[in-house]
Amino acid sequence: MRYTRGFIPTIKEVPKEATNTSHVLLLRGGYVRQVGAGIYELLPLGLRVLHRIEGIVRDEMDRAGAQEVLMPALLPSEYFQETGRWDSFGDTLIRLKDRKGGEYNLGPTHEEIITDMVRRDVKSYRQMPLNLYQIQMKFRDEPRPRAGLLRCREFVMKDAYSFDIDEAGALTSYAQMRDAYHRIFKRLGLAYRIVAADSGAMGGSTSAEFQVLAQSGEDAIAACTKCDYAANIEVATAAFKADVAPDAAAMQASLKIHTPGAGGIEDVVKFIGKGLTPAHMLKSLVYTAGLRHVMVVVRGDHQVHELKLARLLKVDAVHLASDADVKSVTGASVGFAGPVGFKGDVFADHAVANVLNAVTGANESDHHLTNVNYGRDFKAELADLRTVAAGDACPECGAALDLYQGIEGGHIFILGTHYSAKMGATFLDEKGAEKPIIMGCYGIGVSRLIAAAIEQHHDENGITWPLAIAPYHVIVTPLGKEDAIREAAEKVYTSLLAAGVEVILDDRDERPGVKFKDADLLGIPLRITIGQKSLAQGKVELKKRTEKDAVLVDIDACAAAVRTLVTEAGAVLRGGSA
Ligand SMILES: [Zn+2]
Structure with missing residues (x-):
């Protein structure tokens, strides 16, 4: 495509309504425009990215044996009424009436419709396993649509549904989808982790989320920098080293010191000085759990995980005790509590046992104890x-x-018989017995992945698309208006097109600085620069968007070089040739 013929309305300023990176860059790069709250249109570049993602998703779904269908977005109300979701979906469901007063909703998801499709024509165990999917617009009246394509009211989703005759079959379908999803996210070029949605434990689960790692998502997760471990922060645990408990010989005599007004960890660190760090302190907090008060001790630089504490104490929730309660159970004001001599149950995080000669509250206002050691000076139930x-x-x-x-x-998750039982989607097994179909459901937020990819792939100058989903693979940037430069640019452009590469020729009458800035903002992964100096040697500059330096390539060899980079990244060439 020639830049001068393209519709790429870039913006210099950061749009006021955009706060997160992908939203800013999608607007600035001329990828999307907002039509209403949570409603966007994709401009040519944005649609190209969507199509690339869809292509990979479709490819891997088909490979996994799923078949594509297309269900309507406009749904007669009877289906959601049949499962009770007409009411339970609440205000998120967009409802409307037709000219005859008939009630409809726009599809927020399609379990009811697909279950109806299958119950009409699937009657025998011989017709399963079956996996049907679609890539389609979904509609949800989100209370707070925000963050551009990350949370919209209208969005493109791939939703697949599996149908099996028994649990073993459903687990096999689930595993096939999990494998397909791994292939999809790898091919998209995204760093991701699979996170068990319910238990937090890896594997074995029947519900999991594929989380794209970024700095601006909504769900905090802890992920290993080396292996595949990942868990929601609500359930993530760190390894505890039991073998690094301090040597008793290194423990010094404990002293009570006067620390007037220094209650918080940082205050004490500042007050005592002498190289004391929060990691050498013990944070002692009094919690109310049901009818009792307990003391919880963590290292000074750690945070109490209240959900873990509640689970340990077998209560629904815990909360910090009131100032008055702290005073009555410790004898000291808030900030001076400590486990030594505390008359009540003490629970300590594992890491507390490893701190040598710690500083902690003395259960006396304006006083702390030094050289406190777990085991010698206090006991506690250790837990995560x-x-x-x-x-x-x-x-x-x-x-x-x-x-x-x-x-x-x-x-991805296994639905079981939730919908099939409610909607009478049954089959006859080998013995002629009637049973409900076992279902699974598998979603991918296709348009959301455009934004997720940017959240992960950008720098201060713009987007840095992975090759597999970039709107164009390469941009050709001629510097100058001389005939020789222009002719060379045309030649390179033609050779790239012939090589099946997706290319933009920046034929605008703009300064080099403007062209480079726009190429970086759009995030085109490769750039070929044609300048007088290198052209005199029969060469052009080939530069990756993510690298600082360019390499010189023979003008006749540059199309082949680009083609190699594109195929190595697994990106699809025009015409699908490899
Ligand atoms: Zn690991």
């Missing part, structure tokens, strides 16, 4: 009670964990 922090050891392999904001890109 803290929120995982970056740098903690992975529970699977011991390498460092890092914290990410995960963007849910896909979700």
Whole structure:
């Protein structure tokens, strides 16, 4: 495509309504425009990215044996009424009436419709396993549509549904979809983790999310920097090293010191000085759990994970005790509590046992104790009670964990007979007995992945698309208006087209700086620059968007070089030739 013929309305300023990176860059790069709250139109570049993602999704779904269908978006109300979701979906369901007063809703998801499709024509165990999918617009009246394509009211989704005769079959279908999803996310060029949605444990689960790792997602997850371990922060654990407990010989005599007004960890660190760090302190907090008060101790640089504490204490929730309650159970004001001499139950995080000669509250206002050691000075029930922090050891392999904001890109789960039982989708088994079909459901937020990819792939100058989903693979940038430059650019452009590569020729009458800035903003993965100096040697510059330096390539060899880079990245060439 010639830039001058394209519709690429870039914007220089950061649009006011956009706060997150992908939203800003999609608007600035001329990929999308907003039509209404949570409603967007895709401009040519945006649609090209969507098509690339769809292509990979379709390819892998077909490979996994699923068949594509297309269900309507406009749904007569009877289907959602049949399962009770007409009411339970609440305000998220967009309802409307036709000219005769008939009630309809726009499809937020299609379990009812697909179950109806299957119950009409699938009657025998011989017709299963069956997996049907579609790529289609979904409609949800989100209370707070925001973040551009990350949370919309109208969005493109791939939803697949599996139908099996028994649980073993359903688990096989689930595993096939999980494998297909791994292939899809790898081919998209996205760093992702599979996170068990219910238990947090890896494998074995019948519900999992494919989380794209980014800094701006909504779900905090801890993921290993080396292995595949990943878990929602609500359930993530760090490895605990039991063998690094301090040596008793190194423990010094405990002293009570006067720390007037220094209640918080940072205040004490500042007050005592002498190289004391929060990691050498014990944070002691009094919690109310049901009718009792307990003390919880974590390392000074760690945070109590209240959900883990509640689970340990077998209560629904815990909350920090009131100032008055702290005073009455510890004898000291808030900030001066400590486990030594505390008359009540003490629960401590595992890491507490490894701190040598710690500083903690003395259960006396304006006083702390130094050289406090677990085991010698106090006892506690040790448990995993803290929120995982970056740098903690992975529970699977011991390498460092890092914290990410995960963007849910896909979700797979086994529905069981929830819909088939309600809607009478049954079959006759080998013995002629009537049974409900066992279903699974598998979604991918196709349009959301455009934004997720940008959240993961960008720098201060713009988008840095993975080759497999970039709107164009390469941009040809001639510098100057001389005939020789223009002719060389045409020659390179033609040779790239012939090589099946998706190419933009920046034929605009603009300064080099403007062309480079736009190429970076759009995020085209490869750039061929044609300038006088290199052209005199019969060469052009080939530069990757993610690298600083260009390499010189013979003008006659550059199309082949680009083609190699594109195929190596698994991107599809025009005409589908390899
Ligand atoms: Zn690991």
